[in-house]
Amino acid sequence: MxxxxxxxxxxxxxxxxxxxxxxxxxxxxxxxxxxxxxxxxxxxxxxxxxxxxxxxxxxxxxxxxxxxxxxxxxxxxxxxxxxxxxxxxxxxxxxxxxxxxxxxxxxxxxxxxxDEPPSDEVVDWWDRLQSMGRRLADQARLEQGREAERLSLLHEEARLKALGISRSPRWMSIEDNTVGYDILSYDPGAIEPVARLIEVKSFRKSGRFFLSRNEWETAKKFGDVYSFHIWDVDSKQLSLKSVDEVNRSIPTDNPGGQWDVAVIDVNVKVS
Structure with missing residues (x-):
């Protein structure tokens, strides 16, 4: 730049x-x-x-x-x-x-x-600059997401070590972006460790994160083995939320249509 x-x-x-x-x-x-x-x-x-x-x-x-x-x-x-x-x-x-x-x-x-109306040349100029802006925004979101996922990997490595679990978390969003979660980690089980599926979200300053309907449907499907890591990437502060906790902030569909993306405030307590 x-x-x-x-x-x-x-x-x-x-x-x-x-x-x-x-x-x-x-x-x-x-x-x-x-x-x-x-x-x-x-x-x-x-x-x-x-x-x-x-x-x-x-x-x-x-x-x-x-x-x-x-x-x-x-x-x-x-x-x-x-x-x-x-x-x-x-x-x-x-x-x-x-x-x-x-x-x-x-x-x-x-x-x-x-100019009104804009010439084809002017339209091409705006289209090209807008396309560049979208690519930069996409790259910034990707970099922020990856930073949050790295923080989750470090967090899970320390948690598994403290629990005496000898396995390592896997960065699934790198390995297979179709599984519906970002990190595969583990919890203690009756005989051996059981899977802990983690969706990683992040924000800067806003205190809010976005959750798509598809992501929410995946979370509901996995239920108790699924959890959310929400990172304030500036302060490196982590909020942990279960599917039930996030469910309290999910909007309700109405006759006018279904919600597509939910904006969830990390700090709001919904009874």
Whole structure:
């Protein structure tokens, strides 16, 4: 990813002016071109910001004579450099623009990215950036989930050792993603250890986790041998919940339809 920078038309236009001088004289540095531009061009653009932007926008990427294409290239790098923007861009153009301040929205407008109706080229631009945002979100969720599963493996290794069980937990979501649980561990049995099936969930700050209907149906099928590990991955705090405990927070179907995904608050006690 790129270093984040504040998006403004004064910085983008300053860079376009500077690049035009550098294109005509390859010996000029950004600073030298900016000095010339200050003397010969209109005021009101941000040349210091242009120097920062210059390090992020590839010199040969867009012809500076095509102002709209140049603006669009700078806007794209601004989006890619901003984790918050990358998180919200999959919500759609209107939702995304509502989150922008006036300066940033002006850049999108000058780049013709807010045209109505949007051209095919503009639609392709938004589709491509939204797809990248979704991939990043999916990757972030995967990494958070894997971190929580590693914490559960360590927890179960210590628990089994304390119980005197000589077996090791298995990371089933890596081995077989169709079994319906993430960790295979064990509890003491009358003769030998019995299976403990663990579904791992995680959150950051929210105190809530998501449970799909399919996951819940699997949990009900296995019953008492199934349990939930819910990790606050920032504090490394674990909440343990049985199927019965989670059942108290499961929504009820109604004549209007069935629930698909339940949002469950870890700390809520439902009687």
């Amino acid at each position: 790129f270093e984040r920078f504040d998006l403004s038309m004064s910085a983008i236009e300053a860079l376009r002016i500077v690049r035009s001088y550098m294109r005509n004289d390859a010996s000029l540095s950004v600073e030298q071109a900016a000095q010339i531009a200050r003397k010969l061009e209109a005021n009101g653009v941000d040349y210091p910001a242009a120097a920062t932007l210059d390090m992020m926008v590839p010199f040969a990427s867009v012809d500076v004579e095509d102002a709209v294409a140049f603006y669009r290239s700078c806007v794209e790098i601004a989006v890619l450099s901003n984790p918050i923007w990358m998180k919200i861009i999959p919500l759609g153009r209107q939702k995304f623009v509502q989150k922008l301040d006036r300066d940033a929205a002006s850049c999108f407008r000058c780049a013709r990215l807010l």
